[in-house]
Amino acid sequence: MNDSQKLRTITFKDFLSLFVRKLWLIILISLLCMGAVFLQQQFFFTPEYESTATLYILKRENESTYNYTNSDFSLALDVVNDCTYILKSHAVLDEVMASLDLNMSYRDLYESIETNNPSDTRILEVTVTTNSASLSKEIADQVCLIGTEKIADAMGFEQVNLYENGLLSSEPSNQLTILAYLLIGIIAGIIAYSVVVIVYVFDDTLRAQEDIERHLGLSVLGDIPNANEKKSHRYGYYKA
Secondary structure, three states: OOHHHHOOOOOHHHHHHHHHHOHHHHHHHHHHHHHHHHHHHHHHOOOOEEEEEEEEEOOEOOOOOOOOOHHHHHHHHHHHHHHHHHHOOHHHHHHHHHHHOOOOOHHHHHHOEEEEOOOOOOEEEEEEEEOOHHHHHHHHHHHHHHHHHHHHHHHOEOOEEEEEOOOOOOOOOOOOOHHHHHHHHHHHHHHHHHHHHHHHHHOOOOOOHHHHHHHHOOOOOOOOOOOOOOEEOOOOEEOO
């Protein structure tokens, strides 16, 4: 018997049949994973709330006209990093902590602030994330209010406007949605089916006559009934 005789041929039909047989297990594992995440969210979840205020950066003092040209857009991209640095500097954040009487360190406040510059604009979005919706809004507004003065003085801008105050969020920003739970279930199901397939591919257990003939190279002459099994069917055959 050569090695090719020992190899088991696995077809798409085998995978499909395996999927149907193990569908209950895949669904069970998916539900268990979704349930575990749900329980974690219920008992160990720390809500976080975001609030975003918007700054509008106007022209420099030495710019004679203001048009939406490529140079303006290039300028916006050039200054956004500088503005971000100033907004998150000690000069701004220390004053914010003092004005709001915040019970947090400079590093904690620094890490709670993120900035974003929408493409081809002079708009700078300042987003603050804390465990309180009202606190996030207060910090976002105060950072922008104090930051506008610091940016204008340090960078020579004619004016930096607080275009939009932060909004008071009603829902946590880190709360999982139904879509997120479905995605977790799907991923868990895919992983479970992958494990089932791997076990199936590497399983060399002899289950049928074809397996015996392929692995041992012997012909099966007959089946021996299992005397310990109950009789099935009206003809008295035993289950194998």
